[in-house]
Amino acid sequence: xxxxxxxxxxxxxxxxxxxxxxxxxxxxxxxxxxxxxxxxxxxxxxxxxxxxxxxxxxxxxxxxxxxxxxxxxxxxxxxxxxxxxxxxxxxxxxxxxxxxxxxxxxxxxxxxxxxxxxxxxxxxxxxxxxxxxxxxxxxxxxxxxxxxxxxxxxxxxxxxxxxxxxxxxxxxxxxxxxxxxxxxxxxxxxxxxxxxxxxxxxxxxxxxxxxxxxxxxxxxxxxxx
Amino acid sequence: xxxxxxxxxxxxxxxxxxxxxxxxxxxxxxxxxxxxxxxxxxxxxxxxxxxxxxxxxxxxxxxxxxxxxxxxxxxxxxxxxxxxxxxxxxxxxxxxxxxxxxxxxxxxxxxxxxxxxxxxxxxxxxxxxxxxxxxxxxxxxxxxxxxxxxxxxxxxxxxxxxxxxxxxxxxxxxxxxxxxxxxxxxxxxxxxxxxxxxxxxxxxxxxxxxxxxxxxxxxxxxxxxxxxxxxxxxxxxxxxxxxxxxxxxxxxxxxxxxxxxxxxxxxxxxxxxxxxxxxxxxxxxxxxxxxxxxxxxxxxxxxxxxxxxxxxxxxxxxxxxxxxxxxxxxxxxxxxxxxxxxxxxxxxxxxxxxxxxxxxxxxxxxxxxxxxxxxxxxxxxxxxxxxxxxxxxxxxxxxxxxxxxxxxxxxx
Numbered sequence: 001x002x003x004x005x006x007x008x009x010x011x012x013x014x015x016x017x018x019x020x021x022x023x024x025x026x027x028x029x030x031x032x033x034x035x036x037x038x039x040x041x042x043x044x045x046x047x048x049x050x051x052x053x054x055x056x057x058x059x060x061x062x063x064x065x066x067x068x069x070x071x072x073x074x075x076x077x078x079x080x081x082x083x084x085x086x087x088x089x090x091x092x093x094x095x096x097x098x099x100x101x102x103x104x105x106x107x108x109x110x111x112x113x114x115x116x117x118x119x120x121x122x123x124x125x126x127x128x129x130x131x132x133x134x135x136x137x138x139x140x141x142x143x144x145x146x147x148x149x150x151x152x153x154x155x156x157x158x159x160x161x162x163x164x165x166x167x168x169x170x171x172x173x174x175x176x177x178x179x180x181x182x183x184x185x186x187x188x189x190x191x192x193x194x195x196x197x198x199x200x201x202x203x204x205x206x207x208x209x210x211x212x213x214x215x216x217x218x219x220x221x222x223x224x225x
Numbered sequence: 226x227x228x229x230x231x232x233x234x235x236x237x238x239x240x241x242x243x244x245x246x247x248x249x250x251x252x253x254x255x256x257x258x259x260x261x262x263x264x265x266x267x268x269x270x271x272x273x274x275x276x277x278x279x280x281x282x283x284x285x286x287x288x289x290x291x292x293x294x295x296x297x298x299x300x301x302x303x304x305x306x307x308x309x310x311x312x313x314x315x316x317x318x319x320x321x322x323x324x325x326x327x328x329x330x331x332x333x334x335x336x337x338x339x340x341x342x343x344x345x346x347x348x349x350x351x352x353x354x355x356x357x358x359x360x361x362x363x364x365x366x367x368x369x370x371x372x373x374x375x376x377x378x379x380x381x382x383x384x385x386x387x388x389x390x391x392x393x394x395x396x397x398x399x400x401x402x403x404x405x406x407x408x409x410x411x412x413x414x415x416x417x418x419x420x421x422x423x424x425x426x427x428x429x430x431x432x433x434x435x436x437x438x439x440x441x442x443x444x445x446x447x448x449x450x451x452x453x454x455x456x457x458x459x460x461x462x463x464x465x466x467x468x469x470x471x472x473x474x475x476x477x478x479x480x481x482x483x484x485x486x487x488x489x490x491x492x493x494x495x496x497x498x499x500x501x502x503x504x505x506x507x508x509x510x511x512x513x514x515x516x517x518x519x520x521x522x523x524x525x526x527x528x529x530x531x532x533x534x535x536x537x538x539x540x541x542x543x544x545x546x547x548x549x550x551x552x553x554x555x556x557x558x559x560x561x562x563x564x565x566x567x568x569x570x571x572x573x574x575x576x577x578x579x580x581x582x583x584x585x586x587x588x589x590x591x592x593x594x595x596x597x598x599x600x601x602x603x604x605x606x607x608x609x610x611x612x613x614x615x616x617x618x619x620x621x622x623x624x625x626x627x628x629x630x631x632x633x634x635x636x637x
Contacts, residue, residue, distance in 0.1 A: 054545060054631040074626075075549045082547025093542045093634060097241050110547035115230055154546070 001161060001194045002028040002051060007060035009046055020046045022217035023060070030161070033188045033195040035205040038214035044198050045166060047214065051196065052085055052164045053077045065161050082110050086155030086193075088184075090167035092147040094139040100126060100150045101135040107158040125153040129183070145176035152183055156193075163187070165197045169204055181207050235560045242532070249528045250568030253521035253613070257569040257606055260514030261576025261598045267510045269584075269596030271503050276594060278496060280421025284324075285358050286466055287451040287490040288473070294485035298478055306477050306486050310438075310445040316452070319472045320465045324455035327352035328447040330437050337430065338405045339391040346387050347425040348406060350437030356382070358451050359419065366400050366415030373414075373433040379440070381411040382431045388416050390428075406430070409440055454493065462493050515609075522565070522613045529561050529621035533628075540625050541633020550626040557625050561618025562611060569610035573603060 009021040020043045028034055038044040049055040050062065053069060062069040065084055072080070087093075094103045101122045108118035126135050129149040139147055148168060155163050165184065169177035181204060188195050197208060205211045206225050213221035239246050290306040313328040330350040337346050349355075356368035361382075368382050381404060383391075392399045403410040411432060419426045438445055450469075454462040466489065471481055479486040533540070540553055580596045589595065 049631050052545070054629075054634070075551065078544060078547050078549045081545060087545050089634065093538070093545075095539050095542055097237050106543070107546045109230055110543075110549075110552065158547070 001030040001032070001065055002026065002196070003061075003063040004051070005061050007047075007050060007057045007062065009043075009050065009055070009057050020217055021050070021057070024214075024217075024219060026212065026219065028162075028194055028196065030194055031188070031192040032210065033185070033208045034197070034210045034212060035208040036196060036198045036212050036214060037200060037202075037205050040200075042214045043217040044214050048164055048166050048196065048198050051162075052087060053081050078110075082107060082158060084161045086158065086160035086163040088148070088151050088155050088163060088165035088168045090170035092139070092144075092151045092171070094147060094150060094154075096139055099136050099138055100131060100142065100146075103139065103150055104153045104157055106154065111158065121157060122153070125157050126150070129153050143176075144172050145179060148172060148176075148180050149183065152180070152187075156187065156191075160193065162194045162196065165195065167198055167200070169199065169201065174203070177201070177204065231556065231559060234556060235563055238532070238536075238560065239564070245528060245532075246564060249525050250564050250571075252524040252568075253518070253565045253610075254568040254572035254575070256514070256518035256521035257572030257610065258576045259517045260510075260606060261573060261602070262579060263510045263514050264507075264602050265576070265580040265596040265598045267503075267506055268598070269593045270506070272597075273590065273592040273594045274499055274503075276422065276589075277591070278492070278499075280419050280423075280426055281359055281492060282325075282357070282453045283492055283496050284454045284457070284462065285451060285490075285492045286454065286462070286469075287449060287492075288469060289449040289488040289490075291485050291488045293479045293483055295480040295483040297480040297483070300478060304479070306473075306479060308447045308450065308473075310447060312473060312476060313447060313450055315472055315476060316450055316469050320452070320468045322455060322457050322461060322465060323452040325354035325357045326450070326452040327355035327358055328434055329355060329449040329451065330434055330442070330446070331448040332437065332441065334425070335407055337387070337391065339402065342391045342393060344387070344390045344428075346384075346428045346430050348430045348432060348437075350432050350434040352434055355431065355451070356417070358453055359421075361417040361419050364416045364418055366413070368415055368417065369431055369433055374435050377436045377439050378433060379409065379411045379436055380414045380433065381406070382415040382417055383413055384427055384429045385416055385418050386427045387430055388413075404430075406432070407441065459493060459497060462491075466491060518609065518613060522617045525561055525565055525614070525617035526620060529557060529618055530624065532560075533557060533621045533625045536625070537628055537633045540628050541630040544628070544630040545634065553626045553628075554622040557622035558615060558618035561621070562614030565614035565617055566610050569606070569613070573606055573610075577603070 005025045007021055007024040011018040011020055024047060036044045036047065046055065050057045053072065064080070067080065069080070095106065098106070101119055104122035104125055105118040108121060123132065123135055126132055129152065131146060131149055131153070134142060134146060139150070142150065168184070169180055172180060184195060184197070185207060187193055197204065199205055208225060211223040211225060212219055213223070290308045293300070293302050293304045293306065296302055310328070317326055328351065332348040332350060334345045335348045337344055337348070351369070352374060353369040353371060361368065364385060369380070372378070373380050383399065383404070388399045391404060399413045399416060402413050404413060419429060421427070434447065454465055457465065470487065473487060474481040543553065577598050580598055584596055
């Protein structure tokens with residue numbers, strides 16, 4: 001599903017060159033659930049951004065679901081993100097003036113799905129997250145766990161091939177964290193969606209099938225859980 | 226572009242920032258309001274001055290005899306020039322391309338009566354063509370004709386105010402009745418309306434010039450020669466006037482450069498001068514108006530810039546979820562166009578409303594009447610608004626489209 005080889009990424013700020021990724025090779029099969037661990041600054045978020053087509057790589061090859069990701073214009077990148085990828089962030093990244101249902105429905109708006117239809121679909125997904133009664137609440141009226149469940153519903157609604165989660169439990173307490181992980185594991189099992197989770201918590205990493213450790217821009221360890 | 230969803234997106238952001246949106250919109254509304262008021266006032270001024278030109282062909286030239294003020298060929302200054310029928314015939318044959326021509330006598334205000342009704346009216350002996358030169362509208366009967374001239378008939382065409390003053394009560398039919406001018410009975414052959422503004426123009430009586438010369442003057446003197454230049458270009462009209470001036474100067478031996486020997490009123494030149502003036506005024510108004518609107522646009526643009534900055538994260542989220550740069554540009558531009566369009570329309574309506582109020586409640590004066598913003602102005606302003614909105618939104622939209630989702634999402 002995800003196949004990268006020899007990925008390099010350098011950030012240039014002024015006169016400083018920061019070589020963040022120094023040749024990453026990674027193969028993730030369809031339906032796999034993998035966690036990425038590493039100290040801050042190790043390049044794990046950069047890797048996730050490149051996988052999410054939010055950032056481009058300098059060298060190397062990236063093939064997502066059989067599509068070679070290279071020199072894409074913004075429009076093409078946006079379409080691929082919409083079609084193949086779902087994102088879950090540490091800070092939830094919900095649109096503050098939209099209620100839960102509208103937030104969940106947003107990816108379908110960019111697929112030109114009619115308003116009534118996409119709201120109905122959004123309600124279905126919220127129901128699966130146990131948030132049906134909260135559909136018309138704004139994000140700031142929801143708890144952290146609820147917000148993350150809304151974000152997961154939003155990531156799922158476009159039926160992506162891969163879900164990329166950047167510290168999905170970073171802002172949550174341990175009980176809620178486990179609940180969120182339950183949901184993610186269920187989705188992985190039941191819907192066969194490939195999942196990459198960046199985390200620095202061992203508890204979370206243990207619940208995935210494989211943990212990849214990144215140190216200083218390179219994969220140093222792959223642990224089977 | 227016009228999906229309901231997009232509008233709902235815009236509505237929700239506007240609702241979130243009511244005060245900001247109001248203040249921005251106010252700047253634009255004010256700009257359009259001022260433009261409409263300025264243009265309307267300009268029109269009022271123009272209408273007022275145009276009114277002054279009414280009552281007389283716009284291509285008319287009037288030449289009256291005067292007194293010399295320049296020594297010429299050994300002749301002293303202060304010599305009175307007297308036109309005669311001879312001059313009228315000379316002009317008629319010497320200038321080419323005129324449309325209508327008439328001589329006139331100045332009888333001035335004269336006591337006129339109909340039985341026991343009296344009044345002082347401006348009696349103007351002239352040729353039949355003068356009706357065309359003065360552009361009078363015949364309401365009843367007819368104006369003077371060539372037979373009246375040839376046979377020196379004692380007939381009169383009277384203004385409607387003359388009629389209403391001399392024919393009152395039961396005696397309301399004026400046609401074919403006789404009125405008494407300086408003791409001589411004249412048959413009323415027609416009643417006309419004059420669009421001139423002066424009181425004497427409304428209270429005029431035209432009689433055949435030949436009759437007046439025979440009855441009141443016993444000479445072939447005339448005071449004024451007037452003609453219209455037809456389809457002639459301004460240059461051709463000027464040439465005609467020059468030719469007439471030279472002809473008269475030669476026959477009466479006065480300097481062609483003498484400004485007082487003959488008195489010239491050239492309406493087409495006045496009209497040209499005023500047209501040039503008003504073209505200038507209109508240009509000036511548009512420059513000021515557009516300047517005001519630009520201030521409004523800059524305001525909108527500025528606010529949209531801030532709005533884009535504030536919404537960086539939201540735009541980043543949208544992009545991560547699949548928003549194309551095009552859809553982001555559309556969103557921002559449409560919001561700018563909506564704000565400018567809506568606010569501008571309010572300004573437009575208020576401006577037109579105020580002009581209408583002025584127009585209804587302030588009586589027209591010599592230099593100001595009917596201030597109005599016509600449909601063309603309203604349409605022009607609307608087009609201007611949409612362009613303005615697009616301009617206001619353009620740079621913020623480009624900025625929004627350039628937002629990289631990864632940086633936007635990193636922002637807390």
